[in-house]
Amino acid sequence: MEGTSWDLALVVFEVWLSVVLGLIVLPAMFGVSLGFTDLYVKALVKTLEWATLRIQRGQKEEDAVPAHLPNGIIEKDDGSMEEEIGELRRSHPKSLAGGDFTLCDAFYFCKKGIESIVEDQVTQRFTSEELASWNLLTRTNNNFHYISVRVTIIWGLGVFIRYCILLPLRVTLAVLGLSWLVIGTTLVGLLPHSNVKTWISDLIHVTCYRICARALSARIRYHNKENHPKKGGICVANHTSPIDIVILANDGCYAMVGQIHGGLMGVIQRSMVRSCPHVWFERSEMKDRHAVAKRLKDHVADKTKQPILIFPEGTCINNTSVMMFKKGSFDIGATIYPVAIKYDPQFGDAFWNSGKYNMVSYLLRMMTSWAIVCNVWYLPPMSLQDGEDAVHFANRVKSAIARQGGLVDLFWDGGLKREKVKESYKEEQQKMYSSMIKGRLPSHERQDCEV
Amino acid sequence: RWRLFSDLLYKHNFSEIIQRASKIFVSHSQITRLYSRFHSLDKGENGALSREDFQRIPELAINPLGDRIINAFFPEGEDQVNFRGFMRTLAHFRPVEDNEKNKDPSAGEPLNSRNNKLLFAFRLYDLDRDDKISRDELLQVLRMMVGVNISDEQLGSIADRTIQEADTNGDMCISFSEFIKVLEKVDVEQKMSIRFLH
Numbered sequence: 277m278e279g280t281s282w283d284l285a286l287v288v289f290e291v292w293l294s295v296v297l298g299l300i301v302l303p304a305m306f307g308v309s310l311g312f313t314d315l316y317v318k319a320l321v322k323t324l325e326w327a328t329l330r331i332q333r334g335q336k337e338e339d340a341v342p343a344h345l346p347n348g349i350i351e352k353d354d355g356s357m358e359e360e361i362g363e364l365r366r367s368h369p370k371s372l373a374g375g376d377f378t379l380c381d382a383f384y385f386c387k388k389g390i391e392s393i394v395e396d397q398v399t400q401r402f403t404s405e406e407l408a409s410w411n412l413l414t415r416t417n418n419n420f421h422y423i424s425v426r427v428t429i430i431w432g433l434g435v436f437i438r439y440c441i442l443l444p445l446r447v448t449l450a451v452l453g454l455s456w457l458v459i460g461t462t463l464v465g466l467l468p469h470s471n472v473k474t475w476i477s478d479l480i481h482v483t484c485y486r487i488c489a490r491a492l493s494a495r496i497r498y499h500n501k502e503n504h505p506k507k508g509g510i511c512v513a514n515h516t517s518p519i520d521i522v523i524l525a526n527d528g529c530y531a532m533v534g535q536i537h538g539g540l541m542g543v544i545q546r547s548m549v550r551s552c553p554h555v556w557f558e559r560s561e562m563k564d565r566h567a568v569a570k571r572l573k574d575h576v577a578d579k580t581k582q583p584i585l586i587f588p589e590g591t592c593i594n595n596t597s598v599m600m601f602k603k604g605s606f607d608i609g610a611t612i613y614p615v616a617i618k619y620d621p622q623f624g625d626a627f628w629n630s631g632k633y634n635m636v637s638y639l640l641r642m643m644t645s646w647a648i649v650c651n652v653w654y655l656p657p658m659s660l661q662d663g664e665d666a667v668h669f670a671n672r673v674k675s676a677i678a679r680q681g682g683l684v685d686l687f688w689d690g691g692l693k694r695e696k697v698k699e700s701y702k703e704e705q706q707k708m709y710s711s712m713i714k715g716r717l718p719s720h721e722r723q724d725c726e727v
Numbered sequence: 728r729w730r731l732f733s734d735l736l737y738k739h740n741f742s743e744i745i746q747r748a749s750k751i752f753v754s755h756s757q758i759t760r761l762y763s764r765f766h767s768l769d770k771g772e773n774g775a776l777s778r779e780d781f782q783r784i785p786e787l788a789i790n791p792l793g794d795r796i797i798n799a800f801f802p803e804g805e806d807q808v809n810f811r812g813f814m815r816t817l818a819h820f821r822p823v824e825d826n827e828k829n830k831d832p833s834a835g836e837p838l839n840s841r842n843n844k845l846l847f848a849f850r851l852y853d854l855d856r857d858d859k860i861s862r863d864e865l866l867q868v869l870r871m872m873v874g875v876n877i878s879d880e881q882l883g884s885i886a887d888r889t890i891q892e893a894d895t896n897g898d899m900c901i902s903f904s905e906f907i908k909v910l911e912k913v914d915v916e917q918k919m920s921i922r923f924l925h
Contacts (some may be wrong), residue, residue, distance in 0.1 A: 348924065349760050349923060349924060350921050350922060350923055350924060351921075351922040351923075351924055363918075364913060364918055377869065377885050377889060378889075379848075379852075379889065379893070379901075379906065379909060379910060380848075380910055380913045380918075381872070382792060382848060382851055382852070382868065382872070383848055383913075383915075383918045383919055384918075385790055385791055385792040385796075385872065386792060386796060386847075386848060386851060386919065387820075387918060387919060387921070388786075388790060389787055389790045389792060389793055389796035390796065390817065390820050390921060391921060392784055392786035392787045392790070393781065393784065393787060393796075393817070394761070394764060394817065394921060395764065396784050396785070396786045396787070397786065398784070398785045398786065399767070399768075399783065399784055399785075400767075403767060688785060692785050696782075696788065697785040697788050697789055701785075701789040702788070702789040702790070702791060702793075702874075703874055703875075705789060705790070705791055706791050706872065706873055706874030706875075706876060707874065707876055709791065709872050709873060710873040710874065710876035710877050711876075713873065713877065713885070714876075714877065
């Protein structure tokens with residue numbers, strides 16, 4: 277009896293594997309789409325629209341949940357400190373004999389402080405984006421939506437489809453894709469250096485990423501392909517998750533930059549570098565800015581090597597904004613090819629909240645989402661202009677990416693996810709306010725002001 | 728996240744929070760937003776905020792009066808604030824015109840009256856809560872606002888002049904009524920109010 281049930285299991289497994297290989301892996305490798313994903317996405321959109329209508333109909337007046345407001349939840353004055361405090365002081369009866377300080381100056385800081393407690397520009401970027409309407413995933417139901425019986429049934433069906441049908445399929449694909457990468461690149465690494473080797477290596481990389489994209493049910497749209505990054509350049513993009521690499525590498529080969537990890541990641545990294553040059557650093561090397569810059573410069577100078585892919589934010593942001601770009605990659609002197617990536621959060625939240633989820637649970641969440649739908653825009657190349665410094669150049673590129681992707685352009689550092697903000701910002705505020713007090717003091721007192 | 732979801736399944740729990748909260752903040756949508764915000768600031772997920780939770784907001788951490796503002800949320804001697812306390816403090820900043828919608832004569836003076844808004848600001852200066860702003864207390868706040876950019880002597884004379892202008896009973900301190908008198912022409916209702924977008 278046991279013999280036959282094992283045989284049966286084996287047969288099922290073989291059928292399963294050949295279906296997967298035949299219908300998904302092979303077409304993926306040749307870049308052919310059989311149209312399954314498109315059909316799936318269309319059906320999904322219809323279902324979600326239906327669910328939204330039912331939820332709205334089911335909501336009673338008092339339970340009306342506020343709609344997601346993309347421009348923030350409170351009114352904010354965007355006057356400067358001088359303008360705002362000036363307004364406060366206008367109605368105050370004041371003799372100018374004294375220093376220009378009034379008790380109501382504190383109101384300005386008080387209001388700004390309370391506004392930032394109710395809503396601030398930074399902390400919201402490190403958690404997943406709020407959705408305008410629920411997309412039938414448990415994880416995004418944080419607005420206390422009313423669930424009717426019918427919607428609950430559909431939700432339950434969704435859970436079954438995602439966990440019992442899609443998840444095993446996707447995991448199989450991912451395992452196949454990664455094994456293909458490791459085995460393929462190791463084999464290619466044995467070949468002597470030649471054009472054929474480079475060509476085969478590129479082929480293996482691209483096919484692997486295509487399989488991985490299928491493993492996430494990714495539907496990617498590339499815009500302005502004529503601006504695709506060329507060899508000898510540096511490609512910079514906004515960072516939302518490790519999946520960004522799969523998204524970008526589906527359409528071309530890049531040299532990756534990063535730290536060598538241990539475990540599975542390390543195995544993949546080490547085999548990748550056998551077939552074509554990537555830039556992997558030891559942890560200790562990362563601290564040395566000059567060493568890093570030198571290696572990047574050397575790579576870029578060699579015109580046979582693929583363009584480097586860098587995420588200058590340095591950490592994952594939730595795809596509603598672009599945060600400060602670290603100036604390191606803009607100092608190298610190479611042509612920068614900016615790329616904007618925007619995910620559609622309706623189908624699945626791609627953001628990796630590394631504080632909350634480790635890599636494995638993150639990938640599990642990805643593979644149990646509906647799909648990953650995103651747009652990739654290739655922007656025209658940019659270079660350092662005369663008289664411009666790296667910081668200014670980095671900001672220019674950041675603004676271009678933010679504008680294209682419809683993201684908010686912030687000057688704040690993505691490192692604020694884990695670290696405290698620098699004291700110098702507070703000191704700037706204090707300096708600005710001091711100049712408002714100092715400016716009106718009688719001249720003999722003004723000289724004594726400098727500390 | 729799971730607590731929020733279980734709140735949904737046991738919907739009466741959340742309705743109860745809204746019920747109690749609506750005595751402080753009238754609008755349900757505003758309460759929901761503030762609850763969501765409270766929850767996102769509460770990293771320890773224990774239903775209360777500590778001073779560190781506030782410090783994590785970069786825009787507040789760089790505010791020269793940030794520490795004083797945070798202090799206003801914590802009652803005497805405590806270092807945790809729950810949602811009710813959070814809302815009570817924020818309720819001072821409701822626009823005054825909101826009160827038109829909730830005329831409850833038995834409720835007493837609302838938290839967001841002009842008087843209470845001024846009291847909130849007064850308490851930013853009056854650290855020891857003795858209902859007087861002394862010269863030292865004024866100097867402390869001035870120092871927070873100007874940093875290292877003005878000398879002690881200058882700051883001292885600014886403080887002296889400010890007290891001189893406001894002080895009417897000659898005790899070299901600013902009492903609350905003196906504070907109100909000095910600021911009687913300032914548009915407190917506009918400048919100390921937060922308006923929600925709907």
